[in-house]
Amino acid sequence: MSTVLATTALLAPAGQAAPSAASSYLQFTKSSPSHSRLTVFRGHRPVAEFRAGSGVNDKECERGRGWLPDGTYRLGSHHTAYDGNLIKGYAIELGNKACHDGTTRTELFIHSEMTRAGGRGGPENQRWDGASDYNSHGCVKLRPQDIKKLFRSLDRNGWPTTLKVVHG
Numbered sequence: 198m199s200t201v202l203a204t205t206a207l208l209a210p211a212g213q214a215a216p217s218a219a220s221s222y223l224q225f226t227k228s229s230p231s232h233s234r235l236t237v238f239r240g241h242r243p244v245a246e247f248r249a250g251s252g253v254n255d256k257e258c259e260r261g262r263g264w265l266p267d268g269t270y271r272l273g274s275h276h277t278a279y280d281g282n283l284i285k286g287y288a289i290e291l292g293n294k295a296c297h298d299g300t301t302r303t304e305l306f307i308h309s310e311m312t313r314a315g316g317r318g319g320p321e322n323q324r325w326d327g328a329s330d331y332n333s334h335g336c337v338k339l340r341p342q343d344i345k346k347l348f349r350s351l352d353r354n355g356w357p358t359t360l361k362v363v364h365g
Contacts, residue, residue: 221357223272223307228365230254230264231331235307235339237350237357245350247343250331258296261334265305266296270360277348278313283334286311287344291336291360307337307360309344317341 226234235249252264273290281288284306291305310325311317317325325341332338337360339347351357 221355223357223360225249225251225265225337225360225362226365227251227255227264227267227362231328233264233365235337235347237347239354244354245347247339247347248331249343250338251333252335253332258298258300258302259335260300260302263335265291265335265337265362266294266302267362267364268294270294270305270362272356272358272360275348275351275356277315279308280313284308284336285313286315286341287348302335305336307339307344307347309339309341311341315341315345 221237221239224236224238226236228234230252231250233249233251235247236243237245252259253262254264256263257266271292273292275289277287279286279288287309289307291307294302294305296302310330330338330340
């Protein structure tokens with residue numbers, strides 16, 4: 198079963214302009230740490246949706262284990278060959294987020310498990326083996342083929358500047 202849950206074409210009604218990248222955003226809807234959704238919105242219309250995960254538990258403020266706290270995040274740089282200590286390949290940087298208990302969550306991304314060049318192989322953190330790979334240290338995590346589809350879509354239609362994180 199594909200993790201892409203829905204993809205629709207963005208068509209503006211005759212005589213109306215399509216929503217701009219400035220009116221678009223990403224939304225991460227939390228259901229469980231390993232089975233949530235990342236949706237691309239243009240205006241208020243969803244245009245693509247992917248299965249995603251975040252963390253290994255639902256404790257928002259637990260560094261390195263909990264899922265993303267609710268709220269709005271500023272999207273930072275996006276990379277197709279990121280070369281961090283744990284994260285490689287396709288990655289979108291997220292801003293830091295203060296939790297309700299005063300903890301600040303840092304080093305947050307939307308990413309997958311892949312090699313720096315965007316391929317498969319290598320150590321566990323660079324190889325997608327199945328559903329357990331949706332678990333993360335608190336970032337939003339997609340399958341490799343899904344993050345590549347996300348990048349292609351955003352490259353073509355414009356990059357949003359925000360990620361909204363909500364409970365499903």
